[in-house]
Amino acid sequence: MSRLKVAPNPDLTVGPDNKQRWNQPAHRRHGFHNAHRLFRRTLMVRSRNVLMLEEAHQDLTATVPALADLLAHPAFSAFCCLREGQVIMEQAAPDFGTDRPHSIQSITKLHIHLIMGQLIGQGFVSPDAKVAQYLPDIGSGYREANVQALLDMAVSNDFAEDYDDPHADCYDEEIALGWRLPTEDQEEISLKDFASRIRGFRETEARTVAEYKSANTDVLTLIAAQVCPVPLTAQIERIADAVGYEGAFHISLSKDGFPAFSGGGCLSARDLARFGLFLARGGLDLSGNACANANFLRQSLTRSAPSLTPPKEWLRYSNHIMTDGRVVAHAGYGGQFLMVDTVTGTSCAFLSVLENDAGYDDTFMSNVAQVLRHVCCAETA
Numbered sequence: 001m002s003r004l005k006v007a008p009n010p011d012l013t014v015g016p017d018n019k020q021r022w023n024q025p026a027h028r029r030h031g032f033h034n035a036h037r038l039f040r041r042t043l044m045v046r047s048r049n050v051l052m053l054e055e056a057h058q059d060l061t062a063t064v065p066a067l068a069d070l071l072a073h074p075a076f077s078a079f080c081c082l083r084e085g086q087v088i089m090e091q092a093a094p095d096f097g098t099d100r101p102h103s104i105q106s107i108t109k110l111h112i113h114l115i116m117g118q119l120i121g122q123g124f125v126s127p128d129a130k131v132a133q134y135l136p137d138i139g140s141g142y143r144e145a146n147v148q149a150l151l152d153m154a155v156s157n158d159f160a161e162d163y164d165d166p167h168a169d170c171y172d173e174e175i176a177l178g179w180r181l182p183t184e185d186q187e188e189i190s191l192k193d194f195a196s197r198i199r200g201f202r203e204t205e206a207r208t209v210a211e212y213k214s215a216n217t218d219v220l221t222l223i224a225a226q227v228c229p230v231p232l233t234a235q236i237e238r239i240a241d242a243v244g245y246e247g248a249f250h251i252s253l254s255k256d257g258f259p260a261f262s263g264g265g266c267l268s269a270r271d272l273a274r275f276g277l278f279l280a281r282g283g284l285d286l287s288g289n290a291c292a293n294a295n296f297l298r299q300s301l302t303r304s305a306p307s308l309t310p311p312k313e314w315l316r317y318s319n320h321i322m323t324d325g326r327v328v329a330h331a332g333y334g335g336q337f338l339m340v341d342t343v344t345g346t347s348c349a350f351l352s353v354l355e356n357d358a359g360y361d362d363t364f365m366s367n368v369a370q371v372l373r374h375v376c377c378a379e380t381a
Contacts, residue, residue: 011038012181017357018166020180029353032334033077033096035103036250036266040178043259044248045237049286051244051274056086063378066371075335075352075364077102078269081375082277083346090269098269101250102351105332107272108251108265112220113320114283115228115235115261116151117296124227127151134223141198142219150220152305153210153317158200161213163333163358169198170214177260178252191254195219210306210317217262217320225258232259242285242292243278245271263333269349276340276347279328301325301342311366327373334359337368341376348372 011022011031022031022038031038060081061068071079071091078098080090090098119125127148131138134147141157142150149155162168174180176194189197195218225232236259240249249271252264267275278284283292302325305318315322315329322329328340335352350368354361 009181012040012179014180014183018171020174023179023359025355025357025359028334028355028359029077029095032103032351032353033100035252036101036248039252039264040181041253042178042250042264042266043233043236043253044250045233045240046248047240047243047245049241049244050246051277051286052085053082053270054086056083056088058088060089060375060378064371064374066367067375070350070368070371073352073364075354077335077351077353079348079350080269080273081346081348082270082273083344084277087270088346092269096351099247100268101247101266102268102336103332103334104265104267104272104336104338104351105263105334106214107330107332107336107338108261108263109214109217109320110275110279110328110330110338111236111239111259111265112217112224112261113151113297113300114239114292115224115232116147116220116320117293118235119224119227121293121296124229125223131219131223134226135219137192137196138219138222139196139198141201141215142195144201144203147220147223149207150216151319152207153212153216154204154207154306155213155216156202156204156211157198157213159198159213159215161215163360173214173218173262176218176254177262177264178254179260179264188255190256191218191258192222192256195222207306209313210308212308212317214262220320221258221261238291239278242283243271243275244286245274247271269351272338272349272351273347276328276338276349277345279340280342280345280347297321297328301328309362311363312369315369324373327376329369329372331365331369335361335364335368337365337372339369339372339376341373344376346376348375 250266300319
């Protein structure tokens with residue numbers, strides 16, 4: 001048999017900028033629009049029943065003119081605003097649609113809020129316990145940290161999430177999440193190995209400003225997998241059934257089979273807004289049954305927690321949600337944001353793809369958050 005010709009997977013191979021092709025600026029828009037089929041391995045889940053939506057369109061740009069600027073931004077992919085079972089407004093860029101999957105990045109972290117809330121409520125996890133109680137083999141970067149600190153992004157260690165630095169630890173994390181292939185001198189590490197290699201835990205006083213680390217979510221994922229009485233895949237199906245997705249929820253998987261809750265989710269704008277409605281319902285499923293720890297969610301809104309860094313300091317990071325005491329929200333790398341108003345029951349999903357080198361712009365994201373909050377609060381009429 002003649003020798004077969006092979007080449008490294010072009011989408012997952014790292015280039016000179018230490019980014020895989022689908023996350024390089026020239027290819028990032030295609031990458032975020034197709035991440036669900038570009039990741040090394042994924043889980044795909046459909047809901048048993050679909051939450052049907054009625055058309056009740058309003059021109060929200062007339063109420064919030066700044067929304068029009070966001071929808072005209074070159075990065076814009078899709079926007080969907082829902083209230084209860086009604087589509088208030090939706091719009092998509094010419095190259096996309098509100099029903100197409102899109103990488104939602106760190107908005108995926110809201111799944112850990114839901115799953116850990118259940119496990120804490122059921123007594124499987126104590127927020128005050130140290131990580132080593134659940135993961136005896138974890139490395140020194142997390143061994144002495146308590147679970148609450150991870151939930152609030154209040155851990156100091158050597159892991160760095162600096163999108164401006166192409167060699168920051170968060171990019172090595174992508175190997176474990178199944179987003180890229182290792183270089184020739186690296187191994188394809190598991191999520192357990194990645195988390196265990198983090199060092200440098202530093203005891204600090206009660207933090208007033210969050211130190212955002214996606215590795216915190218990875219460790220919480222490992223804890224949940226260790227103590228949860230059902231597999232994490234079953235938890236994902238349970239949440240999907242409670243939300244009522246029309247399309248599919250996709251999430252990348254690590255080499256050792258763990259869902260990448262730190263940022264591997266993909267949803268359409270409509271389905272992301274449906275997910276927001278589930279949060280607005282306080283975790284009730286489509287039949288009105290509890291599918292989340294409602295007390296945990298309510299307490300997350302009002303408790304003291306570290307604030308985000310400027311210019312988003314008006315939001316706190318509490319139990320893996322972003323909140324100002326009224327909204328439930330989360331941002332995502334590349335330009336994603338979900339904003340849910342607990343007063344009006346309005347859910348706004350905004351998807352976009354920033355094509356600068358870092359793939360992130362804090363000023364842009366702060367503006368998105370402010371505009372979506374105005375949209376949500378304006379929905380009282």
